[in-house]
Amino acid sequence: MAKEMAKRKKRAGSGSAGKKVETQTAKSRFIPDEMRFSRRFITSKAGRWIIAILAVSLLLILDVLIAGKNADLFFVLTGVEGLVGILLIGVLLLYRRASKTG
Numbered sequence: 386m387a388k389e390m391a392k393r394k395k396r397a398g399s400g401s402a403g404k405k406v407e408t409q410t411a412k413s414r415f416i417p418d419e420m421r422f423s424r425r426f427i428t429s430k431a432g433r434w435i436i437a438i439l440a441v442s443l444l445l446i447l448d449v450l451i452a453g454k455n456a457d458l459f460f461v462l463t464g465v466e467g468l469v470g471i472l473l474i475g476v477l478l479l480y481r482r483a484s485k486t487g
Contacts, residue, residue: 426432444466452459 427436445463448459448462448466452462
């Protein structure tokens with residue numbers, strides 16, 4: 386008798402858990418319009434250019450604030466940032482090339 390009750394509880398529990406999973410997946414598929422817009426903006430060419438221009442301008446402003454009136458320090462900081470940027474772009478291109486062939 387105890388075995389029959391345990392089986393009934395398992396059956397009842399599994400059905401309710403299945404319903405919870407279904408409602409959670411349905412809710413997780415909902416994406417607000419704001420999130421769709423940001424994803425479309427980032428993946429578009431214009432969005433990438435705007436983000437790149439903003440990033441470069443922020444770095445230059447930061448360099449100016451750090452360097453103050455010392456022009457040599459400004460040029461050193463800008464040069465180091467340029468070299469790091471070139472290295473990052475090279476690594477990114479190599480990664481993309483390896484992921485396409487692999």
